[in-house]
Amino acid sequence: MAKPRVIVTRRWHGDVEQLLVDRFDTRLNEDDHPMSTAELQRALQNADAVLPTVSDKIDAEVLGVDNIRAKILGSNGVGFNHIDLEAAKAAGLVVTNTPEVLTDCTADLAMALLLAVARRVGEGERHLRAGEWTGWRPTHMMGTSVTGKTLGLIGMGRIARAVAARAAHGFNMKIIFHDPFPPRAEDLAGLDAIACESPQEVFERADFVSLHCPGGKETYHLIGPEAFKSMKPGAFLINSARGDVIDEAALVEALGAGEIAGAGLDVFEKEPQVTPALLKMENVVLLPHLGSATQETRKAMGMRVVENIEAFFNGETPRDRLV
Ligand code: DGY
Numbered sequence: 626m627a628k629p630r631v632i633v634t635r636r637w638h639g640d641v642e643q644l645l646v647d648r649f650d651t652r653l654n655e656d657d658h659p660m661s662t663a664e665l666q667r668a669l670q671n672a673d674a675v676l677p678t679v680s681d682k683i684d685a686e687v688l689g690v691d692n693i694r695a696k697i698l699g700s701n702g703v704g705f706n707h708i709d710l711e712a713a714k715a716a717g718l719v720v721t722n723t724p725e726v727l728t729d730c731t732a733d734l735a736m737a738l739l740l741a742v743a744r745r746v747g748e749g750e751r752h753l754r755a756g757e758w759t760g761w762r763p764t765h766m767m768g769t770s771v772t773g774k775t776l777g778l779i780g781m782g783r784i785a786r787a788v789a790a791r792a793a794h795g796f797n798m799k800i801i802f803h804d805p806f807p808p809r810a811e812d813l814a815g816l817d818a819i820a821c822e823s824p825q826e827v828f829e830r831a832d833f834v835s836l837h838c839p840g841g842k843e844t845y846h847l848i849g850p851e852a853f854k855s856m857k858p859g860a861f862l863i864n865s866a867r868g869d870v871i872d873e874a875a876l877v878e879a880l881g882a883g884e885i886a887g888a889g890l891d892v893f894e895k896e897p898q899v900t901p902a903l904l905k906m907e908n909v910v911l912l913p914h915l916g917s918a919t920q921e922t923r924k925a926m927g928m929r930v931v932e933n934i935e936a937f938f939n940g941e942t943p944r945d946r947l948v
Contacts, residue, residue, distance in 0.1 A: 634660050634681050637701065638920070641927030648935070666690035669716075674934050679707050680896070688712040689693055697937045700929040702917070703727055704841035704865060705947055712733075716946045721933040721945040725783065727917035732787030734837035734916045735865040736795075738889030739776075739833055741910045742861050744768040769832075769859065769886065770840050771796050777831025778802040779824055779847070780838035780866065781813075788835055789816050803827045804838075825922035828855040833863060840867025848872065853879035861887045865916045868893040877902040880909065890915050923927045 631649040635640070636657040645651040652672070654660070657679065661669070665687045675695045677683055679702035688709060697719045700708060705722050707873050714722050741747055745768045752758060752766070776792045778785040780820045781804035792798035800818040807820055821827045824847065828834060834856065840845045848862065849872035856862070863886055864871055873894040887908035893899050896914060903909050917926060935942035944948055 629934075630671070631674045631676060631934065632668040632669065632672040633676045634665070635678050637676075638924040638926055639925045641843075641931065644928070644931055645676075645727040651720075662687055662835055663801065669693045671697045671914070673697070674937070676701060676930055676934070677708070678702055679704050681707060683708040683713070686718045687707050688718070693717070694758050696946075697721070697934055697943075699934045699937075699943075701930050702782070704840060704867060708947075714833055718948075719943065720947045721796060721930070721937075721943045722947055723926045723929040723933075724945060726929050727922050728781075728783045728787050730783050730922040731865055732791060732914040734891060735788045735835055735837075735863055735913070736791050738863050738865065738891060738910055738912065739792075739835065739861065740771060742750050742863070742887045742908070743771050743833070745907075747910045750879045751907075766919040769861070771798070773797050773799075773829060774832035775799045775801060777821075777827035777833065777834045778835045779827060779870075780804055781808050781818070781820075782837060785835070785837035786812060786816065788837065793817065798833075801827055801830055824852070825855055828852050828860075829857075831860060832857065834862040836866040836867055836870050838870060840869055844870045846870070846872040846875075849875045850878070853884045856885050858883060859886045860887065863889045865891045868896055873900045873903070876900075877906075880906055 628650045631645060631651045633653050635654055641754050642653055652783055656853060665681060669690060670692050672695050674697045676699045693716050695718060700715060703722050703724050708720055710720060745766050747767055776798045781802040789800045793800055801821050802818055803821045803824050853875060867909050874889060877900055889910040891912045892914055899911060903911060933945050936943040
């Protein structure tokens with residue numbers, strides 16, 4: 626029997642690409658260019674499985690194309706706000722993602738952002754590389770201590786809990802959180818985490834607010850002017866979730882007005898564009914969406930996609946089926 630045809634929209638970890646080539650009739654995106662709407666539509670018309678990632682916009686327009694051959698979208702990434710799930714379902718597609726395998730890696734990066742912005746790591750490195758360092762002195766580049774402070778988490782899923790564990794056990798931080806769908810008590814074991822009634826309560830009480838909610842309509846601009854006014858003037862905002870949870874223009878205003886002390890951002894409202902004013906601010910740490918970017922994790926994510934599509938083509942339900 627002919628092998629299912631698989632189109633991969635971007636370059637993936639080499640070991641995963643090799644496995645895909647061995648097991649399927651695989652078409653790789655050799656030059657790693659971002660695919661246009663028309664290319665994504667052609668992929669849906671010409672493959673049994675399309676393997677997109679979080680930067681491919683699989684919206685109703687893409688999915689509205691005629692004569693779709695694909696039966697499954699095996700997305701490489703845990704977030705799925707780039708896919709219109711209703712439109713995918715209507716087009717007869719199964720959709721899968723890659724939860725769990727990137728939890729630790731993303732939590733590590735959230736902590737890296739938190740530490741970097743509080744301790745002025747980016748700013749200090751820029752200062753040194755620019756040849757501006759004149760030597761140690763007691764008042765030089767004083768930052769903000771992390772140990773013992775209150776960490777407020779918006780969303781308390783797997784990644785938030787992994788951040789909480791690092792913060793509580795590594796930095797003796799107090800953990801508070803808000804999640805409209807709170808985790809089971811056993812998932813919070815050992816964290817001493819306090820549930821807050823509203824995001825507002827988290828904003829008011831936290832020294833560091835870290836975002837771990839999904840992107841999409843429900844959370845669009847959740848962090849806007851009102852949130853910034855509620856946060857402590859010395860507080861820091863960390864985002865390793867989705868860019869459009871923050872109103873970036875309001876963030877710039879809040880930073881400029883001193884409503885918060887700084888921000889550590891791995892994701893942006895209009896990726897890969899970044900609001901230009903942020904690039905000029907020293908109290909902001911900016912990373913190019915690196916949450917899951919380690920060799921080990923990117924390989925594990927790709928392997929999870931392979932597992933999902935193999936299950937599908939074997940007539941089983943893929944473990945990470947979304948629709
Ligand atoms: C995801 O998986 O959703 C991240 O944003 C990329 O790892």
